[in-house]
Amino acid sequence: MITDLTNGSPGKLLWKFSIPLLLSVMFQQLYSIVDSIVAGQYVGEDALAAIGASYPITMIFIAIATGSNIGCSVVISTLFGGKEYAKMKTAIFTSLISIFFISLFLTIVGLMACNPMLRLLDTPANIFSDASVFLRIYTGGLIFLLLYNICTGIFTSLGDSRTPFYFLLASSLLNILLDLIFVICFSMGVNGVAWATFTAQGIASVLSLITILRRIRSLPETKEYPRFSLSMLGRISKIAVPSILQQSFISFGNILIQKLINNYGSSVIAGYSAAIKLNTFAITSFTTLANGVSSFTAQNLGACKLERINKGFKSAILMCILVAVPFVIAYFGFGPGMMGLFLESSNGKAIVEGTNFLRITSPFYVIISIKLIADGVLRGSGSMRPFMIATFTDLILRVVLSYILSNFLGSIGIWLSWPIGWTIAAGLSFSFYAKGIWKKMIE
Numbered sequence: 001m002i003t004d005l006t007n008g009s010p011g012k013l014l015w016k017f018s019i020p021l022l023l024s025v026m027f028q029q030l031y032s033i034v035d036s037i038v039a040g041q042y043v044g045e046d047a048l049a050a051i052g053a054s055y056p057i058t059m060i061f062i063a064i065a066t067g068s069n070i071g072c073s074v075v076i077s078t079l080f081g082g083k084e085y086a087k088m089k090t091a092i093f094t095s096l097i098s099i100f101f102i103s104l105f106l107t108i109v110g111l112m113a114c115n116p117m118l119r120l121l122d123t124p125a126n127i128f129s130d131a132s133v134f135l136r137i138y139t140g141g142l143i144f145l146l147l148y149n150i151c152t153g154i155f156t157s158l159g160d161s162r163t164p165f166y167f168l169l170a171s172s173l174l175n176i177l178l179d180l181i182f183v184i185c186f187s188m189g190v191n192g193v194a195w196a197t198f199t200a201q202g203i204a205s206v207l208s209l210i211t212i213l214r215r216i217r218s219l220p221e222t223k224e225y226p227r228f229s230l231s232m233l234g235r236i237s238k239i240a241v242p243s244i245l246q247q248s249f250i251s252f253g254n255i256l257i258q259k260l261i262n263n264y265g266s267s268v269i270a271g272y273s274a275a276i277k278l279n280t281f282a283i284t285s286f287t288t289l290a291n292g293v294s295s296f297t298a299q300n301l302g303a304c305k306l307e308r309i310n311k312g313f314k315s316a317i318l319m320c321i322l323v324a325v326p327f328v329i330a331y332f333g334f335g336p337g338m339m340g341l342f343l344e345s346s347n348g349k350a351i352v353e354g355t356n357f358l359r360i361t362s363p364f365y366v367i368i369s370i371k372l373i374a375d376g377v378l379r380g381s382g383s384m385r386p387f388m389i390a391t392f393t394d395l396i397l398r399v400v401l402s403y404i405l406s407n408f409l410g411s412i413g414i415w416l417s418w419p420i421g422w423t424i425a426a427g428l429s430f431s432f433y434a435k436g437i438w439k440k441m442i443e
Contacts, residue, residue, distance in 0.1 A: 250391070
């Protein structure tokens with residue numbers, strides 16, 4: 001279903017457009033959480049710690065996928081809003097062809113770098129083998145991860161948030177089912193968790209690609225257009241590369257933090273692994289709403305309807321606050337119970353560490369959600385410099401403060417770095433939006 005976001009009530013359009021996106025990411029995070037629950041409950045604390053130890057590395061790959069998604073989505077949305085259908089089709093095929101070769105390169109490099117990266121993180125010997133196996137299987141499926149994200153970016157740029165939701169719903173349910181079969185029935189351990197994700201993600205990406213190719217045929221007829229264009233790739237890269245760098249630097253920062261956490265032993269690693277999954281569930285929900293704002297901004301930019309972007313920003317802030325409140329209540333009020341989903345009661349230290357993380361970070365979800373929505377407008381308008389300044393400020397503060405505060409407060413000092421970085425970065429992002437930098441970029 002292709003939707004024009006340049007006409008109609010901005011608030012109603014964003015709600016209608018964003019709810020399927022939000023449900024999609026919730027199911028995506030759900031099967032990631034189920035991976036950890038199954039590993040923690042049916043394999044053991046070390047298995048959960050092994051998946052957690054490889055998490056910062058997998059986040060680098062996810063950063064590349066997400067940045068590529070954003071780059072193609074913003075450009076295609078702008079062309080769609082401006083009714084430039086021939087160029088839009090060129091942008092779609094250029095994105096698909098480029099991501100295929102990028103994924104092959106990353107798979108080869110990633111397989112070679114798995115063990116060196118785990119050693120660089122000071123991964124404990126008792127979980128190294130499981131972490132290595134999980135990471136290698138995950139890396140083998142990178143083509144599916146990147147392809148699915150590009151297809152999702154194309155769907156959303158055309159105003160279609162329902163189709164990727166249906167694919168992700170089916171993929172999530174399949175992933176959960178395969179987790180249970182591989183780990184409980186076949187006793188495959190961490191291998192089973194990795195192969196479940198590989199299989200489910202592979203099926204979703206192939207089906208998404210087939211649907212995209214069919215959807216292109218339904219678009220208005222145009223004159224002949226090139227299937228690949230270096231100039232179009234350059235245009236996409238102007239948005240994608242800064243987004244990838246932003247996401248990658250965040251992942252690199254998480255690697256430095258993971259390296260620090262690994263020095264505290266398996267229990268702290270397991271507690272952090274479970275808590276960061278829950279935290280990522282919340283943050284990714286806010287980020288998904290912000291991505292919807294980027295598509296909304298880009299389409300209205302292409303149609304030269306600037307007044308709608310301000311209205312969309314206000315509606316999106318309200319949406320994010322409504323989404324943030326349940327997470328705050330669940331994580332702050334019921335932290336031990338949330339951790340109990342991943343760990344048995346005998347893992348007391350891990351549960352305490354994870355609960356501390358959730359109770360320190362969750363009250364600041366409203367603040368970080370405002371930052372992400374402001375980032376959505378900046379990114380959708382192509383204002384990448386202020387967007388990256390705010391993001392890097394958050395990252396640098398979190399890494400530096402983690403190392404400084406941990407000397408005095410132990411693991412609590414690491415957890416405190418999150419809300420401090422979020423608060424300062426949110427102030428920067430909102431000030432950039434309020435100053436109208438994005439309007440100057442549009443002009």
